[in-house]
Each structure stands twice: as structure tokens, then as C-alpha cells.
Amino acid sequence: MGNNGSLYKPLKCELIKVLDESPLIKTFVLVPEESFSFGTGQFIEVTVDGLGEAPFTPSSSPLKTEQLEITVMKTGYVTDHMHSMKPGDMMGIRGPFGRGYPVEKFYGKEVLILGGGCGFAPIRSLLYSLIAISDKLKKVTLCYGSKTPEDCIYKPYIQELRETPKFEVMRSVDEPDQNWTERVGVVTVLLDDVNMDIKNSVAVVCGPPIMMKFGTMKLLEMGYPEHDIYLSMEKNMSCGLGKCGHCMMGKYLVCKDGPVFTYDEIKNQPHIWN
Amino acid sequence: MNRISIPKHEWDERLLQLLSSFEVYAPVENEFSCDYMLLDADIISEAVYNKPKPVTPLKKFFLPVKENVTSGTVPAKPVAIFGAPNCDVMGLALLDMIYMDEEYADPAYQERRENTTVIVADCLSIQENCHCTSYGIEPTGNEHSDLSLALVDEMVILTIYNKKGEEFIKKLGVVVSIEPEKELVQSLVKKQQEVMDQLKKQNSNLPGYQETGKLISASVNGAWVKHASNCVSCGACSAICPTCSCFLLIDKPGFEKIRQLDTCQYPGFERVAGGEDALNALPDRFRNRYMCKYVWKPEKYELQACTGCGRCIETCIGQINKNELFVELSRV
Numbered sequence: 108m109g110n111n112g113s114l115y116k117p118l119k120c121e122l123i124k125v126l127d128e129s130p131l132i133k134t135f136v137l138v139p140e141e142s143f144s145f146g147t148g149q150f151i152e153v154t155v156d157g158l159g160e161a162p163f164t165p166s167s168s169p170l171k172t173e174q175l176e177i178t179v180m181k182t183g184y185v186t187d188h189m190h191s192m193k194p195g196d197m198m199g200i201r202g203p204f205g206r207g208y209p210v211e212k213f214y215g216k217e218v219l220i221l222g223g224g225c226g227f228a229p230i231r232s233l234l235y236s237l238i239a240i241s242d243k244l245k246k247v248t249l250c251y252g253s254k255t256p257e258d259c260i261y262k263p264y265i266q267e268l269r270e271t272p273k274f275e276v277m278r279s280v281d282e283p284d285q286n287w288t289e290r291v292g293v294v295t296v297l298l299d300d301v302n303m304d305i306k307n308s309v310a311v312v313c314g315p316p317i318m319m320k321f322g323t324m325k326l327l328e329m330g331y332p333e334h335d336i337y338l339s340m341e342k343n344m345s346c347g348l349g350k351c352g353h354c355m356m357g358k359y360l361v362c363k364d365g366p367v368f369t370y371d372e373i374k375n376q377p378h379i380w381n
Numbered sequence: 382m383n384r385i386s387i388p389k390h391e392w393d394e395r396l397l398q399l400l401s402s403f404e405v406y407a408p409v410e411n412e413f414s415c416d417y418m419l420l421d422a423d424i425i426s427e428a429v430y431n432k433p434k435p436v437t438p439l440k441k442f443f444l445p446v447k448e449n450v451t452s453g454t455v456p457a458k459p460v461a462i463f464g465a466p467n468c469d470v471m472g473l474a475l476l477d478m479i480y481m482d483e484e485y486a487d488p489a490y491q492e493r494r495e496n497t498t499v500i501v502a503d504c505l506s507i508q509e510n511c512h513c514t515s516y517g518i519e520p521t522g523n524e525h526s527d528l529s530l531a532l533v534d535e536m537v538i539l540t541i542y543n544k545k546g547e548e549f550i551k552k553l554g555v556v557v558s559i560e561p562e563k564e565l566v567q568s569l570v571k572k573q574q575e576v577m578d579q580l581k582k583q584n585s586n587l588p589g590y591q592e593t594g595k596l597i598s599a600s601v602n603g604a605w606v607k608h609a610s611n612c613v614s615c616g617a618c619s620a621i622c623p624t625c626s627c628f629l630l631i632d633k634p635g636f637e638k639i640r641q642l643d644t645c646q647y648p649g650f651e652r653v654a655g656g657e658d659a660l661n662a663l664p665d666r667f668r669n670r671y672m673c674k675y676v677w678k679p680e681k682y683e684l685q686a687c688t689g690c691g692r693c694i695e696t697c698i699g700q701i702n703k704n705e706l707f708v709e710l711s712r713v
Contacts, residue, residue: 114485115450115630115638157634161654183654199636316657343653345630348485351643352627353651355673358680363484377672378659 117199148207154199166228168235178228204347223314252294333371386561438623439469472623510691594675609667611699618693619644
């Protein structure tokens with residue numbers, strides 16, 4: 108007699124804290140029943156018991172194994188329910204799955220990170236990893252865009268990052284209010300202001316599909332080689348095991364072959380931006 | 382390769398004995414068609430060998446339509462399936478790559494595979510939509526099989542391809558040294574050749590596998606829109622396909638998960654929470670299945686994802702014939 112428990116049974120986690128990041132985005136702090144580790148950029152499947160499962164890339168530091176954080180935009184059936192959950196509730200996680208950011212390839216380089224909206228979640232986990240190896244990096248520039256100042260997430264963290272040597276943060280919003288002092292426009296406008304040594308730089312892009320598309324196009328225009336642009340792809344990853352087929356993107360299964368790809372790996376695959 | 386033969390009535394007796402230690406399945410004809418049935422003493426003699434092909438693909442033995450993958454269990458009694466067509470057996474090679482990959486071998490699938498012996502039956506006749514040979518697959522057992530059988534003149538001829546096949550023959554209590562008469566083997570070889578010739582003749586217009594992949598990749602919207610217009614997204618083509626194996630995970634209370642076979646032909650298959658759906662348009666979904674079979678799966682796994690069984694053509698409620706589509710594409 109055998110069963111599939113090891114692959115499909117989620118590890119139970121207690122939700123210990125819920126942080127409001129913006130009107131639509133919350134960060135959930137989870138304590139798994141067993142210690143849980145992941146590589147930056149890898150994703151997990153989060154189960155709301157009896158209701159559904161959805162993929163998220165943890166937004167916390169991969170160096171922490173006793174608890175992890177996921178930052179979730181209220182945008183569908185599962186996430187609607189997650190937003191109504193309270194500390195003390197239980198969730199389930201499976202994973203980690205897939206191929207994350209190959210940070211060792213960033214050694215000795217400048218790293219340009221382009222993020223939009225809730226796409227900051229995987230980026231924050233990447234930033235924690237990069238801070239840990241900052242002696243091996245030249246510099247890290249984060250360009251982050253959101254719709255309004257109210258939609259900007261991780262506000263305390265942004266301040267912390269601005270005070271970290273070698274790290275700089277540039278932000279833009281589409282619709283500013285009277286207190287906004289940074290750039291206005293879609294996130295790609297920030298790329299006009301960056302000062303990167305492109306020959307010795309890599310770029311990381313994570314955000315909504317439309318932002319990923321125009322961000323990538325702009326990076327290519329700036330002269331970034333296709334193999335130095337890292338994209339965190341969003342597809343309907345369901346099993347996480349390369350079997351269920353829902354995240355197929357041409358010959359790739361995003362859950363197993365990705366979710367992080369270089370642009371040259373996927374540029375000829377179908378519907379990469381939707 | 383080693384051949385032995387046994388009279389049909391003796392063979393049926395061997396199978397009867399096997400029932401005590403195995404669940405034995407074989408194709409049995411019913412009012413409408415022919416499908417796998419769990420054999421018992423009453424129907425052993427009704428098992429049909431050599432006729433293509435059971436309505437249900439072989440995958441159903443390894444991937445049930447619906448099962449609990451968190452606390453479900455796999456029956457411990459070993460299974461023997463007699464009379465699977467080679468097209469289905471070749472399809473299992475792809476399922477094995479997906480479900481028994483090094484990183485995440487699926488326990489239930491793997492246990493069923495290890496627990497099951499599949500005995501190929503040589504097809505000694507053809508059906509209207511059979512086209513295995515167009516894709517380089519023989520309608521008989523081959524070196525990928527453990528064991529194959531053919532029924533000729535009330536004699537069962539068994540071809541043993543490897544040690545595993547030989548071990549199973551011993552379990553059946555058949556003496557492995559009884560060589561079939563020369564005339565019997567000649568008769569089998571002649572029939573096999575006739576079937577190969579019929580298949581080639583029937584599908585002489587059909588482009589080969591790789592060529593079909595190139596045609597699908599290069600084809601413009603026109604043909605897809607036309608053929609997709611008869612598709613009602615029922616998913617029967619995938620359900621009945623020996624290699625389609627996508628699934629949906631359904632959550633149940635207690636952190637339980639149910640795996641239910643799914644298909645890219647259903648709307649919403651690729652839809653993400655943000656609303657983007659790459660396969661929202663019917664012609665895109667329709668074409669996706671063929672791109673998957675003829676282009677992406679072969680690129681990814683270096684295996685064919687259509688074995689030419691023709692079931693999708695037979696089952697289609699919209700009477701879509703993929704082979705007509707490919708012939709049409711080859712003529713553009």
C-alpha cells in the first residue's frame with residue numbers, strides 16, 4: 108500500500124501575523140510545523156484548507172527557516188479568502204519548487220532590479236540574499252513602480268534599504284498625490300535615470316505581465332544582453348512538480364524549468380507575456 | 382527474442398490459475414465496442430486478442446480519472462493486462478518520463494507501474510483511423526515490450542523480449558521451450574506484414590511526425606479557425622488520448638487533495654489569478670494541444686506524444702479529424 112503524501116500533502120503552518128501593505132496587499136507571516144528552507148526566487152504552493160491552492164514566491168529572507176512571509180494581492184478566489192484570515196489560523200505549504208535566482212552569477216557585477224506592484228515580493232527575498240553577499244557585488248539599484256503612493260509596499264523596508272551601503276532605491280507612481288516627491292510615470296521611466304555599467308551588469312524583472320514586457324523591451328534597448336535579463340514568470344503553476352501541465356509555456360514547464368528564466372531562454376516560446 | 386506457442390484452451394486455463402494471484406484485465410467485446418475488463422472465470426475465454434483497440438487507453442490503469450493523492454492508496458494485488466495495443470504501450474513511455482522523473486517520482490503512478498505487467502497484443506487487423514506506422518510505431522510487440530502475444534489458428538504465440546517477460550511466462554506455468562511450428566510463425570509474420578501494408582496504404586497521404594510538427598508550427602490562423610469551429614471544448618480527445626495526462630488539483634477539508642484529469646481544451650486551463658489567459662480563444666486552445674503533442678513534448682522529452690491510435694478522431698463529437706487537418710496543412 109502506498110500513498111502520494113510526500114508530494115501533495117502540505118506542511119501545516121500557523122499564521123502568526125498579518126501586515127497591511129496597501130489596500131489590496133497583505134503580508135502573511137507563517138510558522139511551519141517543521142523548519143522550511145527555500146532558495147531566493149523559488150516558489151511555494153499555499154493551501155487554504157478545503158478551498159484551494161495558489162503559488163507565491165516567499166518575500167522573506169531565504170536565510171530564515173523557522174518562519175516565512177508571503178505577500179499577497181487580493182485578486183482571486185484563494186487570495187480573497189487569505190485576506191480574511193487571522194493570526195492563529197492554519198495554512199498549508201508545499202515546496203519549494205523550481206529554479207530561483209542564480210545569485211552566484213551576479214558576483215562582481217552591478218544588479219539592476221525592476222519591479223512593479225506585488226512583484227516586489229520575490230524581489231524583497233532577493234534583496235535579502237543580495238545584502239548577505241553585498242561584499243561580492245558592485246552595487247544594487249532597485250527601480251520600483253506602483254500605481255499610487257498608497258499602493259507602494261514595504262515602506263519601512265524601503266527606508267532600511269536606502270540606508271544600506273551599495274544599495275539605491277528609485278520609485279515611481281502612475282498617479283501621484285501632493286506628498287509624492289519621487290518620479291511620476293510607469294516604472295520604465297526610472298530606467299532613464301539609472302547609471303549602470305551595462306557591460307558589467309545583470310537585470311532582474313518581476314511584476315505584472317505588461318510591466319515585464321515593456322521593462323524587458325527597454326532593457327534590451329539600453330543594451331542589456333538577452334542572457335543577462337532575468338525574468339520571474341507568472342503562470343498558472345498548480346502541482347509544482349512538472350506534471351499537471353497548467354503552467355506550460357511552450358517546451359517549458361514554468362514550475363520546474365522556471366519560474367526564473369533569462370530572456371534568451373524564453374524569447375521564442377509562445378505567449379510569454381500573458 | 383524467443384517464441385513459444387500454446388493452444389488457446391490451455392492458455393485460458395493458465396489465465397484462470399493466474400486469477401488467484403493477479404488482477405487480470407483483457408479487452409472484451411461488448412454490444413458497442415471492445416474495452417478492458419477485469420477477467421473472471423466466466424469471461425476468460427471471451428478475451429479478445431489482436432483486434433485494435435480497446436476504447437479506453439491504457440493510461441487509465443495508471444492515472445485514474447480522479448483519485449485522492451494525499452491519503453489514497455494503491456491496491457497491493459499485482460495486475461496483469463493482456464492484449465494492450467503497442468500504440469498505447471509506446472504512449473506509456475512518455476507518461477513514465479512525466480510521472481517517474483528523477484526529481485519528483487509520483488508514488489501512486491510508480492507503484493501501479495511496478496505492480497503491473499503489460500502484455501502487448503499484435504494487431505492483426507486495422508481500424509479506420511489507425512495510423513501508428515505513419516509515426517514510426519509498429520502495430521506489434523517490439524524490443525520495448527517485455528512480452529507480446531498473438532492468436533493465430535487457435536494457438537497463442539508468445540514472443541518473449543527480455544528477462545522480465547520470461548519470468549512472467551514462468552509464473553503462468555508455460556514451458557518456455559515449446560517452439561511454435563514453423564508454419565504457425567510464418568502465418569503470423571505474413572499477417573503482421575499485411576497489417577503493416579494496410580496501414581501504410583491507408584495513411585499514404587499523412588505527413589510524418591516531425592513534418593507534422595513543422596507544419597503545425599508554421600501554420601497560420603486560417604486552418605485552425607476553420608477546424609476549431611467544430612470544437613465544443615468537451616475535452617473528449619484528451620480524455621481518450623493515451624498520452625494526455627494533465628490534471629487539476631482539487632482541495633478538500635483536512636488539507637486533502639484530489640487529482641482529476643484535466644485538459645488544455647477546457648476554458649481557463651492557463652488562466653492566472655490576475656485574469657490573463659493565454660488560451661482564452663478557442664482556436665488557440667485547439668492548436669495548443671497539437672503544438673504540445675507534435676512540437677513541445679518531443680522537444681522536452683525527446684519522445685512522441687501521439688502514437689497514432691486514432692481515438693481522438695473517433696471520439697470527437699464535432700467530427701474533427703486531425704489527420705485531415707494535417708493533410709490540409711501539408712497541401713498549403
